[in-house]
Amino acid sequence: MNDVHTHKLIKLEDLTKGKPHRVEHNGKGVLLCRIEDSVYAVNDTCPHEDISLSLGVLCEHRLRCPLHGSEFDVRTGRVLNEPAEQDLPTYPVEINAGWVCIK
Numbered sequence: 001m002n003d004v005h006t007h008k009l010i011k012l013e014d015l016t017k018g019k020p021h022r023v024e025h026n027g028k029g030v031l032l033c034r035i036e037d038s039v040y041a042v043n044d045t046c047p048h049e050d051i052s053l054s055l056g057v058l059c060e061h062r063l064r065c066p067l068h069g070s071e072f073d074v075r076t077g078r079v080l081n082e083p084a085e086q087d088l089p090t091y092p093v094e095i096n097a098g099w100v101c102i103k
């Protein structure tokens with residue numbers, strides 16, 4: 001298996017369910033969101049205004065912005081309600097020997 005371009009970020013066991021976890025990836029803030037044993041990665045910055053979504057609340061697959069309350073589906077990045085109008089960029093996640101990795 002070729003994992004030259006895969007970046008190990010954190011051990012899966014260190015990722016708390018229901019709590020967004022911010023990491024740096026290629027100079028950008030990325031939020032890792034664990035839902036049961038699946039992990040999703042989305043951009044950490046709210047597309048409405050420049051605020052870190054790591055301060056928000058993750059409830060099942062819905063991530064709520066701490067500033068104005070827009071919610072995003074972390075599985076797809078899709079914005080679910082206003083005032084944000086743009087979806088969140090997502091990143092492909094792989095679990096490799098217990099490590100959470102982004103390609």
Ligand code: FES
Nearest residue numbers: 046048049065068
């Ligand atoms: S800054 Fe996130 S909804 Fe306004």
